[in-house]
Amino acid sequence: MPDIPAGGPPRVPIEFGSLEWKEEVERYDPRSPARTRAQSARKAIEAGTAKLDWKRCKADGPGGTKLPGCRKLYVPLGKQGASQAPYGLVFQLIQKADDSLAWSLIAFGERHPANERTRNVYERAHKRLHGRYP
Amino acid sequence: MATAVKRLDLTVGEFVEVAGRRYEVVPDREGGVTIEPPITPAAELHARRGTKPASAEDFERLSVDVPFDDEG
Numbered sequence: 001m002p003d004i005p006a007g008g009p010p011r012v013p014i015e016f017g018s019l020e021w022k023e024e025v026e027r028y029d030p031r032s033p034a035r036t037r038a039q040s041a042r043k044a045i046e047a048g049t050a051k052l053d054w055k056r057c058k059a060d061g062p063g064g065t066k067l068p069g070c071r072k073l074y075v076p077l078g079k080q081g082a083s084q085a086p087y088g089l090v091f092q093l094i095q096k097a098d099d100s101l102a103w104s105l106i107a108f109g110e111r112h113p114a115n116e117r118t119r120n121v122y123e124r125a126h127k128r129l130h131g132r133y134p
Numbered sequence: 135m136a137t138a139v140k141r142l143d144l145t146v147g148e149f150v151e152v153a154g155r156r157y158e159v160v161p162d163r164e165g166g167v168t169i170e171p172p173i174t175p176a177a178e179l180h181a182r183r184g185t186k187p188a189s190a191e192d193f194e195r196l197s198v199d200v201p202f203d204d205e206g
Contacts, residue, residue, distance in 0.1 A: 012196060017179065019174055019179065020174075020179075023171065023172070023173055023174060027171055054197075054200045055200065055201060055202065055203045055205075056197055056200045056201065056202045057206060058202065058205075058206055061205070061206035062204075062205065062206055063206065065206040067206060068190070068193075069187050069188060069190065069193045071197065071200060088205075092176065092187060093187070093188040093192060093193050093196065094180070094185045094186065094187060094188055095185065095186050095187070095188045095189070095192070096183075096184070096185050097184040097185065101188050101192060101196075104185070106176060111205060116163065117162065117163060120206070121206075122205065122206025123206075124173060125206070126206075127173050128173050128174070128175060128176050129175075129176050130175075131175045131177070132146075132147075132160075133160060133161060
């Protein structure tokens with residue numbers, strides 16, 4: 001599905017790997033708000049009907065997270081504040097064997113968990129990239 | 135009847151299987167450890183799929199106009 005409309009930089013597809021989807025989204029109860037909102041976001045992204053308000057991730061972020069080469073979308077799509085969009089999808093820009101590029105899902109979760117024991121989406125993304133929590 | 139407690143000597147990075155499900159031993163936020171469903175490392179996924187992280191140049195070319203926020 002298109003990343004940026006015509007006239008902008010080259011379009012880059014967005015991919016949801018089945019294993020990443022299972023580990024990140026399907027860890028939630030099927031009826032949970034987190035899972036249903038992630039599913040809705042994916043559906044809109046794949047249909048190309050959503051305006052995607054991308055944000056860059058930081059190479060050196062709060063809490064020691066290091067997410068170079070990554071972008072994120074708040075969920076629900078189109079919402080901004082943490083109360084309106086409590087979840088996030090993090091994607092890494094990848095290069096495939098045929099040299100094409102894609103945004104590949106690496107993490108989904110809460111941006112600011114109320115439970116201090118819960119890892120936020122940036123910590124989960126860091127762990128996927130670096131193999132351990134920051 | 136007293137319940138027997140199974141004592142486990144677990145180290146961060148190890149994997150355990152409980153009732154047929156695999157979990158990874160990870161640090162908690164209080165100096166101890168806990169277990170959680172594993173997060174497959176990107177490096178492992180790249181190796182399986184023949185992909186790799188894109189270059190910093192490609193990322194900057196595509197993201198030059200994309201804003202940061204005050205999060206991660």
